[in-house]
Amino acid sequence: MFIKNSLFVIFIFFLSVSNAKELSYVELPSGEETEIRIFPAKGDVLVIGFACDNGKSKHEEATAQSLADDGIEVWMPDMLGTYMLPKSRSSYAEIPSEDLTHVIYEAISTKKDVYLVASGPDTQLLLRAAAQWKKSYADYQDLKGGILLFPRLNDGAPEPGVEPKYVEPVGTTSIPLMVLEGGRTPNRWGVNHLTQKLGASGSSVVSKIVPGIRGYFFKRADPNRTEDVVTSQLSGLIKVSLFYLQELKK
Amino acid sequence: MIKNAIAKKTLLALLLITAGIVQAASLKPYTGKITNPQVQLKDLSGNIHTLEQYKGQVVLVQFWATYCPPCVKEMPSMNKLQDKLAKAGVAFKILAIDMAESKAEVEAFVKRIKPEFTILMDESGSSIQAWNVFAAPSNFLINKQGEIAYTLFGGVEWDSTEIIETITQLSQQ
Numbered sequence A: 001m002f003i004k005n006s007l008f009v010i011f012i013f014f015l016s017v018s019n020a021k022e023l024s025y026v027e028l029p030s031g032e033e034t035e036i037r038i039f040p041a042k043g044d045v046l047v048i049g050f051a052c053d054n055g056k057s058k059h060e061e062a063t064a065q066s067l068a069d070d071g072i073e074v075w076m077p078d079m080l081g082t083y084m085l086p087k088s089r090s091s092y093a094e095i096p097s098e099d100l101t102h103v104i105y106e107a108i109s110t111k112k113d114v115y116l117v118a119s120g121p122d123t124q125l126l127l128r129a130a131a132q133w134k135k136s137y138a139d140y141q142d143l144k145g146g147i148l149l150f151p152r153l154n155d156g157a158p159e160p161g162v163e164p165k166y167v168e169p170v171g172t173t174s175i176p177l178m179v180l181e182g183g184r185t186p187n188r189w190g191v192n193h194l195t196q197k198l199g200a201s202g203s204s205v206v207s208k209i210v211p212g213i214r215g216y217f218f219k220r221a222d223p224n225r226t227e228d229v230v231t232s233q234l235s236g237l238i239k240v241s242l243f244y245l246q247e248l249k250k
Numbered sequence B: 001m002i003k004n005a006i007a008k009k010t011l012l013a014l015l016l017i018t019a020g021i022v023q024a025a026s027l028k029p030y031t032g033k034i035t036n037p038q039v040q041l042k043d044l045s046g047n048i049h050t051l052e053q054y055k056g057q058v059v060l061v062q063f064w065a066t067y068c069p070p071c072v073k074e075m076p077s078m079n080k081l082q083d084k085l086a087k088a089g090v091a092f093k094i095l096a097i098d099m100a101e102s103k104a105e106v107e108a109f110v111k112r113i114k115p116e117f118t119i120l121m122d123e124s125g126s127s128i129q130a131w132n133v134f135a136a137p138s139n140f141l142i143n144k145q146g147e148i149a150y151t152l153f154g155g156v157e158w159d160s161t162e163i164i165e166t167i168t169q170l171s172q173q
Helices: A002-018 A058-069 A089-094 A097-108 A120-138 A186-201 A225-232 A234-249 B002-024 B069-087 B103-113 B126-128 B161-171
Strands: A024-028 A032-037 A045-049 A072-077 A113-119 A145-149 A175-184 A203-212 B040-043 B048-049 B058-064 B093-101 B118-124 B138-142 B150-151
Touching: A024 B040, A032 A058, A032 A097, A045 A058, A045 A097, A045 A234, A058 A072, A058 A234, A072 A097, A072 A234, A089 A120, A097 A113, A113 A120, A113 A203, A113 A234, A113 B126, A120 A145, A175 A186, A175 A234, A186 A203, A203 A234, A225 A234, B058 B069, B058 B161, B069 B093, B069 B161, B093 B126, B103 B118, B118 B126, B138 B161
Parallel strands: A045 A072, A045 A113, A113 A145, A145 A175, A175 A203, B058 B093, B093 B118
Antiparallel strands: A024 A032, A032 A072, B040 B048, B040 B118, B058 B138, B138 B150
């Protein structure tokens, strides 16, 4: 009986592992090698998440797996770990644009529709990568869109009564963009301004406020009930965003 | 000798950290484009307050929210600032504008934290947009003529000597 039960557990374990992530290693133009966690799926959409802390974010892998279960392939390159950079704003400048676009090139080579997704300050990598892709790979298929989850793109501390200044990549790409912001964060009041600036280079931009949640809610140690629910449904938010981006493209 | 060196370095590091905090929290002369700031909002009792009615006083207009930790942390020092300036005979008013939360949320917060200054409600967010506020706490120090003289972003100990001196000087201009 015990052996039967153990065999069943082992069988279930292997069954679940077979659907889980794969690790892929890609050599980059800089000479570095990056590790990409791939959550494979059979659908024709591929999402690259510029997740820079290699799975340390809460729910990151669960969200990726949930998307993959629904047919959306997810790639998560470890763009900070590749260069042994700490997770801080100053690190982003150290990541070469050519390396970012090479990851996109690998994704585009699958012939799937490629979208980018990033959260918080990582969103500046998304914008830079998208702009550089258009410049360096003009003959290739363009990216289908970018999802900016709770973007933090201010250049320096905000100054009361003065319009915000943004980091350089804002307003440099023309791909369709979706911006999601929490309703219980002061940043929601900057969404219209940011939307306008993001669209300066020709992007169609849609922004939505998710009510009842604070900034970085999915990384908080003290989530409230709404934040818990939304965190568990992050893949749903991404799917809705993909829908909006597909509509924008029409 | 080594112990002395370590102690010196520790002291230097502490001084630098303290200097950083003070610098981060200092009032900055306003450089933006808002020339005629307006407020017309209700307090929790339903009374309307305008900036116009406080002309002749120095006014601290603060945009805050219950979910903003530095906003909550600095409130006791705002109570003290108001108290110290009243005792010194400085005409001064605090108008703390809540950033579009519900009255029920703010009332529950006030019951718990007990701010002793005027809380105004901006449920539509119209003032937040008119004042170009994109972060909390965002603070504006208004001179007696009704103009924005200084701004400050972030939490601060409001009853510090530096801030009291600045407000006192503004009240004499």
